[in-house]
Amino acid sequence: MVTQYGIKYAVHLITTHFGDLVAKVCECLLRRGPLTLQALVKFTELSSSQVKNSLLVLIQHNCVQAFLPEPGDHGDADKLNTQYIVLFDNIIHRWRFPKFLNIVSEKLDEQCVKLLEGLLQHGRLTLKQMSDRDRARLDQKEGEDVILDATRANLIKLLNARFVERCPAAEPVLAKPTEEESSARKRGPKSAKILEENETLEHRVMDAAAPSEALRFLLVTQTESAADGGLDESNTSSLKAGVKRKSDALESETESGAADEQVLLWRANFEEFMRRLRHEACIVNLRARLDDGAVIVLRAMLEATRSAEKKVKTEHSVPLSLNSIYEEVIKSVEGRNITFDRVRASLVQLSCPPFVKAINESYSIDFKKIIELAQSDEVESVVLKRYGSDACKMFRLLSNTGRFVETDKIADSTLIEKKETPMVLYKLWKDDYLHMEKLQLTGTRQSHFLLWKVKKNTIREHVLDEMFHAALNLNLRLAYEVEQEKELLSLSQDNRDKRLRKVKLLSQSQMKLDDAIMIFHDF
Amino acid sequence: MSRFQGANALKRKRPGSASDALTDHDQAVLDVIRSKQDMGIYQRDIKREIHIKNGINLPDPAITKCLKSLVTKNLIKEVKNIQSRGKKHFISVDFEPSNEITGGAFYNEGSLDTEMIAQLRRLCWNHINGLQIATLEAVTEYINRTKVPKVQLSKQETAELIGALILDNEVMEVKSSGTGEFASIPVGKVCYKCISKRAHGAEPKVGAFASIPCGVCPRISYCTPDGIISPKTCVYYNKWLDF
Incomplete structure (x- = not known):
């Protein structure tokens, strides 16, 4: 999922790290998809050597991958030239280097x-x-x-x-997509097709190069x-x-x-770092809901199954038996005084709501569910802050039921005054948090009803785009504050401390916001 | 004539009472209102109903007069309808207005009794928190024992209260597994549990996005790096960074 502000954010990052020329080439690739060197020269209006050097920088930093498309049936000459595809995720990962280093320093x-x-x-x-x-x-x-x-x-x-x-590999030859892949692509809606196609192409290129x-x-x-x-x-x-x-x-x-x-x-290996960060995010999310015992059990399960995970966005962990979970739990310092029965009780606790699924006496972590819950928390928090607690209640109701609900029914379920309900709903609808449909009835007195619904995917995209926007803003503001700091060095100690606190708050917020972006984009 | 009217007439045998002195018009209006049972009727709909039933076309002032006389004779009463509080709604004294008119146990005088709801919610939460795992029946019984609600709450109404707590993320719904803490509850039964680490009425933890100005900014869609609204000049940022 690459949104408009995602692109802007990535380009800003490349500009600060590698300068305007490289950023121009990068933006061109982000907006137009994979291109050949000639096409890049044409679109960016830079000289061939400038583009070449920019590409080399991007490849060196794992932000671009070259590939040779397999000659198609049409024998298109242009397609035989090396193409360059930009790896959006790897660009965004550049903000996360301190986190990666932190993980290694712990281990x-x-x-x-x-x-x-x-x-x-x-x-x-x-x-x-x-x-x-x-x-x-x-x-x-x-x-x-x-x-x-x-x-x-x-x-x-x-x-x-x-x-x-x-x-x-520097320049893998791309094999034709298998029938399965191409048919899967055909089924998607038209609007999502371009983005989706780019994404599957990226996967195929990376698979071929790995x-x-x-x-x-x-x-x-x-x-x-x-x-x-x-x-x-x-x-x-x-x-x-x-x-x-x-x-x-x-x-x-x-x-x-x-x-x-x-x-x-x-x-x-960004994948391994992202996997560990994902696991950490699961633990953080669970800690807010369950007690320490459950958290220790989950951590042990994650530790035991990590190496078996093939990709970052794994939906379920490999099933583990109760015995092997217990074995893993007592390996850790904090798990040493936990009894077998407590592990069993914690697993029961973890299975409602189902963070962990139990099938035939073996347990598997439901990553998808945990991540979805973390996403909802983030969205609800925004709704609560922007529109108040009544709005948040209605939003939660609609997002939990997942189907259309009529205005009065919403008022009844949330115990909110019937007169106020439509106003709150309208505000949410205006800002794209809700989907509304009018139902016209002919005949009786009340001729129309309003039905409301939360479209989770649209909201996820909407919030992610705003998050990228916010991340960009934080960066710009931080750069601005640092700039000011230079000018103010001659000022009093007190003022300087103030500046330092500002910069600290901004960079901390940056890291925290990035955690949230990962939940929506990478996990 | 409706069959209800006959039944009501039997119920209200009051020889020599005020109903004897009713005019034909009064009687017609009373019949229409009684026929509506616990749903009552809007003042403006009475005219139409009489026209359909009796073929008489009563002018509005005449109906108002009848209503006044019936109210003074204590045969009908005016009730507030939650659907449209402005309109005059009448019901026969023989009936208690239905939940559709009053809104149910949580309504008072046609509007939501927020104070009572808050009190009931606190009671629910305390009880669930005390029991750790509570069934709907247990909570309903407890709430009714406290006598806080004016009428006895049905299980459905208690479920609505708990539903609101669930929507506020203070309570969660769980299914009994029959073991451990669920030992006294049959397997598969829906129970309620307080979300630990969250006190009643406490603000939930603010998310990462919502804790920075952009997360709650009403103008974020107008904000651009070099625009009139920009992160460098943003007033919300200035406020946030002003220690």
């Missing part, structure tokens, strides 16, 4: 954080480049090999935790036999990470181990 040591920081800063790096960075940072006294080994060990740690992955699951988290050391024991051990465990290992691919990798350090590019 791994300082050296790994530094390594990831380098990857986030530069987009893609080879092992050699990473080690060079480490050498520049650390004491120069140690030998090159020692530092290379240390860097390699850290990279392996990050790979084992799936925080880093191998970069996708390294095989076996290679994705695999680092083959230069000389396996020379590696010391500790390294070897961690290395083999990184081998295990690959699920479907292709032995021939592995062999060729081993041979070219030395060259790999110079050529093979690594990058941060």
Whole structure:
């Protein structure tokens, strides 16, 4: 779901990070979809080398992916040229780098954080480049090999935790969509088609470019036999990470181990970070509703099933038996004094409303439900603040029933004065929070009724767009305040403190708003 | 003539009472009102009804006069109709106005009794909170025992009260599993539970979007980076950032 303000927000971000030229190329791709170099030159009215360099920057930072469309039946010559597709999500992820670093600092040591920081800063790096960075940072006294080994060990740690992955292929050939995919696309409504088509194309390109699951988290050391024991051990465990290992691919990798350090590019694995943030969001949401026991059980379930998740937007976790949940619960510090019966009771608590579904004595987390609830919370909070508690009550009623309800019926269910109900509903309708339909009856005295309904998808999109707008505004205001701060440095301490507090509040709000955006956009 | 009128006539055997002194017109008006039972009738509809039933065309002032005399003779009464409070609505004294006219237990004099509702809601919440898991029956019985509502609440009406609490996100509906805390409740029965960590009437936690000025801004659709309304010059931002 890319909205108008989403595009503006992304372009603003690229402008602040990489300047106007790159932003112009990026905006062109965001608005027009995948384009060839020639088309980009034509639309942006920049010189060919300017566009090329901008594309290189964007590719280096994982914001654009090149691909070769497979020659179609029509033999269209233009289609054989390399096309460039912009990856909107990866642009927005740039705001989340502090969050990603935070996750790594909780799980791994300082050296790994530094390594990831380098990857986030530069987009893609080879092992050699990473080690060079480490050498520049650390004491120069140690030998090159020692530092290379240390860097390699850290990279392996990050790979084992799936925080880093191998970069996708530079220019994959796009296979024709399977019949299933194309028929699925045909069914959608016309208006949503363009956006949807772009999204499925993005998926297909990324699928084609992704390294095989076996290679994705695999680092083959230069000389396996020379590696010391500790390294070897961690290395083999990184081998295990690959699920479907292709032995021939592995062999060729081993041979070219030395060259790999110079050529093979690594990058941060945004997917894993998003998965962890998603899990964290689920826990935060649940904590507001249930007691600590239930939260500990959910956390344990998330921990146990994380590695089995294939994509970020997974709807259900892998089912777990009560025993394996208990096993996982007692692994954590806070879960150690929880009894088996309490875990069982917590699971009962979690299953109404159904955050966790129980089928045949095994339990699976209903992510979709938890995320939907978090979305409703956010929307209702906005409705409450903008239109008051009566409006929020009506909105909740309509959003819970999910169908048309007549004005008087709404007044009855919410215990709100019949005269006031239509006015409140009208306000919500005017701002696109409700959908209204008139029902005309011929004959009797009362000739028309008003029916109201909440269209969840439309609202989600509407709120997300406003959130992107708000995020852009926060950024602009923050930039403005920082600018002012420079001018005011000569001012008194008191005034400076005030400025600092403002900047702090703005950046905190930015992070919190981004959490909400993730709930609507990424999860 | 309607069959109701016959039944009512039997019920109201009062020899020598005021009804003896009724004029024909008075009688006609009274018959129409009685025939409407607990629903009563609008003053303006009486004329039409009499015309249909008796074929007489009574002028408006005559009907007003009849109504006045019937009210003074204590045969009919005026009631407030929640549908249209401005119109005069009459009902025979033999009947209590139906819920459709009065609005039900939560209405007083044709308007919603918000004070009583607030009190009842608090009682509901307290009771559910005390029991931890409560059934509809338990809450209804408790509320009726307190004698706060003027009339006995039906289960349906209590459900409406709890429904409003659910919409305010203070109470949630759960299905009994028959074990643990539900041990005393049959499996599958709908019960109510207070949402923990939320006191009655407390403001819910404000969402991330709603806690910044843009989230509640009525002018967000007019706001552009360099427009008349812009984040740099925004008055709401200035207020928010003014410590």
